[in-house]
Amino acid sequence: MVAALTPVRPATPPPPAFGKTRGLGERLSPYAYIAPFFVIFAAFGLFPFAFTFYVALFDWNPIGDQEFIGTDNFVRMLGDPRFWNATRNTVSIWALSTIPQLLIALLLAHVLNNARLRFALFFRMSMLVPYVTSVAATAIVFVQLFDRDFGLLNWLLGLVGVAPIDFVQTTWGSHLLIAAMVTWRWFGYTTLLYLASLQAVPRAVYEAAAIDGAGPWQQFRHITVPSLRPMIIFTVVTSTIGGLQIFTEPLLVGTGGPQSCGVVRQCQTLTLFLYEQGFGQFQFGYGSAVGVALFVMVVAIAAINYLLSTRIKADR
């Protein structure tokens, strides 16, 4: 720490003539300043990441034997119905949460961007309340709202003669419940992203459109959506990567096995399956193999994003 606190003396004499080497310390000091991040990143980011690939090749019991088994974990994974079930659930929950979330955010951003809106700051800031609420608190409230026997939602449905729906034990019900929680948590954040990039659109464009007789819907379709296109692509990609890693909501919603999210794994996502295998069953090797598969999926989606965004740039 001594060195870090010692100010690096500014080069008071004019820089030495070309070719003369500076002090070794001066040349290395920038690296020392940025070193803390890289040391911490290497220890807690890079190393566990690389180690996952290594562990995936083993039958690895954290408190017992570790036996090298090559690609057996991957072979087992590809033939494991629970893995494909978790993949299906993840995609289904992602679609059910992302699509409505982006549509809601788009409309809200359009409304919040309206010049005639009063108390705009209040409405814009309140969008963030669900986002800053803890996931666990959200989950507790949602599970009670959606409860089969004592939930508010089923009580309301009962008033119009609908039989109670079990939002935990049925596949579609549990996906809807989790998607509702994810949407609730993220729509405000996405709205603000859209709003921020809408603010960059000159107000004159809207005014000109209004003078030309464009209604609100036409303004939305022909001005708002096209000017948001790069941001929409960005949010689709980030919410997809986030959606692949949905973990807390299904963990808190699930009944039955603690980590299977329901008795027939109807809402178990990939990350929850990974956690169940690693920390429930102590099969670190198999859990790591699932982690590698997840990594491959995320990389594939990032690649698709790259292709899409370069094409958009090319279109312009």
Add this chain to the structure above:
Amino acid sequence: MRLRLPLFCAAVALVAACTPGTGGGGGGDGKSFEFWSFSAINQKLSVDAYKQKHPDVEVKLTEVGSSVETAQALTTALAGGKVPDLVLIQGDDLPKFVQQPQNFVDLRTLGADDIKGDYLDWVFKQSVAKDGEVLGIPTDVGGMAMVYRTDLFAAAGLPTDREAVSALWPTWDDYIETGKRYTQQTGKAFVDNAATSVFYQAVNQVSQKYYDNKERKPVYDSNPEVRAAFDLGIKAATSGITAKQTSFETAWSAGMTQGQYATVAAPSWMLNSIRTTAPDTKGKWDIARIPGGSGNWGGSYLAIPKRAQNPQAAWNYIKEMQSPQGQLEHFGRVGALPSTPSVYKDEKLTTTKDPFFSDAPTGTIYTDSLLELKPFYIGPDSATIGQEFLNSITNVEQAGGNPATAWDDAVRNIKTAIGG
């Protein structure tokens, strides 16, 4: 040089932090030890009692979390972190650790053989590893009984006296028949759910469970006793007498408060959660015998990790607090049922009455449920196997699963899960 120094220090610090603690220097000084326990079981009361008798001993108690969280923290610690000197392990989590005895002190080296005879034989045996290593000392057992609502029974025209109620259901079939009568009379559910209150109890009343007692090989798919218990669970699930409430979920608690169901299979440790979940139902409950007569659910063990710094101090605590007298005092403090049969006839235990449950003699009801139990071998995958059977029954009860294929589905899921 002045620039390399911090990097060097950082590297040294990292290495030092990563290096596991150097093993226990000859058993420590016997004066202090670290104890990991579960939260919400009032372990502090017993630790305080111990400290009072031994003011020179320092006990550092950590309430890690639920029993499952404690087992997970222990696993992480054993895999390469700082281990406690003494740790509480719940019975369901124990087999995974018994499979890897090298992680724990063989308590025979500290004198476990001398006190072995104090404990229920079949409870003690669950902590004995393959080559006879003793890994844990049983601290308590659950026992088993059926708690019921006297007011709801009276409204349905059923008897309310605990002897008369016990006589209604010598077998599980009688229990289901009683349930049908109750549901017919009242139109309400009789039992909270089929999986936990029927199957889970019945499957623990067998002579041999998911593994062969001698060969220690899985026999869950061929053992007729397991199949019979499973069929009872399916029968209860499809007879319309259950409230379809999964145990310990929020709605289960709400249902209990509102009298949605009239009976729950409850081991001794569950009585406390009924008291705190539904305080307004005080005095409306009573406790009857479990159908089939006997049973056990739950119970924990104290173990000493191999790398513990103060194994001797930890063992001194076990020896004193888990002696028959120590467990009896613990029962008086928190109601956990002793695992030492010699105190089952002690007056302190037999005269305990619980006003919340219409003054039921909890001490004798639960200890009676233990005496006829036969030991069976619990294997490394017993918990996984049991969970899949439970899930299959709940699927039939709550999610419209097909009862005809439930057994085959469960067996297939188990084979996927344990790779058999």
